[in-house]
Amino acid sequence: MNLLIINGPNLNLLGTREPEIYGSQTFQEYFDDLQQKFDTVALSYYQSNIEGALIDKLHEARTNFDGVILNAAAYTHTSVAIADAIKAIEIPVIEVHISNTHSREAFRHKSYLSPVVKGVILGFGLKSYDLAIQSFL
Numbered sequence: 001m002n003l004l005i006i007n008g009p010n011l012n013l014l015g016t017r018e019p020e021i022y023g024s025q026t027f028q029e030y031f032d033d034l035q036q037k038f039d040t041v042a043l044s045y046y047q048s049n050i051e052g053a054l055i056d057k058l059h060e061a062r063t064n065f066d067g068v069i070l071n072a073a074a075y076t077h078t079s080v081a082i083a084d085a086i087k088a089i090e091i092p093v094i095e096v097h098i099s100n101t102h103s104r105e106a107f108r109h110k111s112y113l114s115p116v117v118k119g120v121i122l123g124f125g126l127k128s129y130d131l132a133i134q135s136f137l
């Protein structure tokens with residue numbers, strides 16, 4: 001199985017960004033752990049701070065991957081365009097968040113993506129990505 005993890009804006013700073021919310025591990029360290037744990041899965045990783053680049057990657061993914069694990073970060077709460085991209089591709093997309101967005105500011109309670117994804121996993125720290133991979137298996 002080929003799975004692509006896509007991270008959106010500011011998630012390149014995991015490890016140092018608000019560690020009380022997002023933890024102190026870098027995503028690269030965590031990704032290495034995931035690859036070891038799920039050694040039968042071909043995992044790829046992409047991160048961008050640019051909305052259009054995330055959309056381009058979703059379009060590309062439809063021919064190369066069996067599914068996408070997407071943390072669109074702040075674009076979750078604003079992006080009709082990313083929601084449309086998810087609707088436009090046939091492969092399943094799982095929305096993940098590190099933090100429990102519903103226990104935070106009201107503007108984080110709205111997700112434009114949740115209605116169009118296969119499922120949502122949030123609030124388990126970086127383990128949210130691990131749970132998303134398990135759901136594909």
Ligand code: DQA
Nearest residue numbers: 071073074097098099101108
């Ligand atoms: C986040 C939650 C978003 O509200 C926030 O903008 C992020 C990260 C999370 O993984 O908890 O950047 O998607």
